[in-house]
């Protein structure tokens with residue numbers, strides 16, 4: 187407040203901000219700000235947020251340090267990405283796509299997968315274009331679509347809740363529901379496989395059915411495959427762009443952050459035909475101009491060495507062990523969960539976790555899905571934080587998501603073991619009958 191001509195005027199919000207922030211849920215108190223370290227007990231083990239509590243491997247850190255001390259590594263890169271990284275991406279992905287990828291026209295380096303996806307929306311969406319996304323959805327999709335005039339259309343994956351033990355494969359698409367959701371304004375569909383947070387690795391059959399709809403209704407397909415190196419139980423990762431006829435309408439999304447435990451490096455990429463990459467390049471050039479240079483060099487070094495070091499094979503084994511710690515813990519407790527076949531997330535069914543009626547919940551979690559209360563209670567009473575899954579649903583479908591809490595196992599074994607030990611205390615909060 188300041189005094190102006192003897193009057194008191196509130197100057198804290200002189201200029202109104204854009205309504206698109208509200209529409210993109212950007213102003214709402216989101217799950218990350220409620221369940222962050224500042225609001226939780228200091229010694230709470232964070233299995234909420236999906237980033238690692240360990241560093242990238244030394245040989246990638248060394249490459250980053252080396253690049254920082256060079257002249258060219260300290261300056262702008264080409265908006266398409268540094269040639270060394272595009273070359274490394276080509277070498278890595280050529281055999282997987284069965285193509286001779288053109289590093290000038292078919293590969294684009296971005297500032298994390300996120301900015302790459304944003305740039306695709308900038309490049310392709312007209313006001314009112316509809317974008318189909320499966321629920322639960324990666325939360326950045328929503329604002330990225332609405333900021334660019336798009337309208338999200340939500341199709342829930344349906345978990346089989348009739349059985350105790352399910353895998354991520356038991357979360358399925360109702361294809362009639364999907365077909366009904368397509369209108370003359372549908373422009374795009376986002377497929378995320380392996381899927382955050384369900385851990386679902388879509389089957390070839392499911393992807394082929396989506397592909398048939400994409401062809402029939404002429405849709406652009408964004409295939410978010412940032413967890414492509416993280417599949418378990420010999421589950422096959424099928425690349426959407428490899429399905430018959432799909433290369434021409436698919437943009438595949440990748441992330442060095444997920445591949446190399448380097449989420450802060452902010453290096454990602456898009457692989458697609460020139461017809462998709464060229465307009466997206468025009469967009470990304472005007473948004474960030476280029477991605478940061480030294481960490482592109484580090485990502486390139488990473489990709490260049492993965493085969494010889496058998497990096498992904500070893501990493502998969504490590505994640506499998508981490509997954510096992512939580513699975514064993516939940517099995518021992520007799521809790522129901524979704525066994526993930528990919529990614530580093532596991533969904534715990536919290537519908538039969540109970541708390542005292544007068545438990546002092548903060549206002550921030552009241553009035554949200556039941557999962558918000560469950561996650562808060564577990565974090566406060568047992569010292570392990572997780573993320574309520576209803577956050578990744580539209581309001582209409584909150585009832586599906588509020589059954590689950592997402593635990594991230596991208597943490598070191600000791601931390602996970604400690605978390606599992608604490609979670610054993612949940613025994614006393616489990617009701618005998620599942621609601």
Ligand SMILES: Cc1ncc(COP(=O)(O)O)c(C=O)c1O
Nearest residue numbers: 298299300324382412441443454
């Ligand atoms: C499904 C999915 N897509 C994209 C991203 C964004 O990746 P990046 O950190 O490279 O922007 C994430 C990160 O959590 C994700 O889970």
